[in-house]
Amino acid sequence: MYEPGLLRAFVAVVEHGSFTRAAQVLHLTQSTVSQQVRRLEEDVGQPLLEREGGVRPTAAGERLLGYARRLLALGAEARAAMAGEAPQKILRLGLPEDLAGALLTPVLAAFARAQGDGLRLEVSSGLSAELLAGYRRGEFDVVLAKQRQGDGAFSWPERVVWVDSRAHPCWGRDPLPLAVFPEGGLYREEMFEALDARHLRWRIAYSSRSLASLRAAVAEGLGVSLLPERAVRAGHRVLGRAEGLPTGHPMRLVLHHRGEASASTRALVARLVRRCEALVQG
Known part of the structure; x- marks a missing residue:
């Protein structure tokens, strides 16, 4: 050993x-x-x-x-x-970075308090591809991930939109500067394919694993990006048909957990399902 x-x-x-x-x-x-x-x-x-x-x-x-x-x-x-x-039981949860903050933290904190000292909740955030790979290796008990198709226990639609800066627009520049997740991130290849199909030249101007960083980069005019609709802020302008851009590829927010889940795991899954359904309904 x-x-x-x-x-x-x-x-x-x-x-x-x-x-x-x-x-x-x-x-x-x-x-x-x-x-x-x-x-x-x-x-x-x-x-x-x-x-x-x-x-x-x-x-x-x-x-x-x-x-x-x-x-x-x-x-x-x-x-x-x-x-x-x-x-002490350990429950390991993996979340996309944009959900690991204020959107789910209150739910996770309430769950941990309700479980008491008999359970230790360990939460990790990252790119969906990395989380799913970790789940397959047995590193997580529960994972929420962004996927092109929903093949988990539960799934919800994830609408994505093209965003530019309202104050310092990038659209129209040649080549078009892009703000993207690093290699392996969803949305990234969709952006490249959509722009290539329209014969638009582009370059990567900003890359980050953090949704908050990409959101700020777009607002300050560092590049156009493809982001979840709920990530749009006042400093952003949504692009679409007027610019000849397609609607973002359909994505799913998918929840994975193992069939032999413990009672505490099922309790966490139930809370996550309720929260995700509320997010989708707006």
């Missing part, structure tokens, strides 16, 4: 995005954390982290990450059981 201490160092580095922050959380020196990850890589027989341009897991690291988290959680549960303590 892989050494739990090495797995713990690896997971901390991935979750915090750097060796320095992982060392602070683990109360170790940065060199110790680095050595532990190196030892794990030697044990596995292949690199687990990309270290250039920021720390992120390799393909092998992605495969190991879900197993590492489950092994560490199982170890903690075993220690609690042997100490005569009631084991």
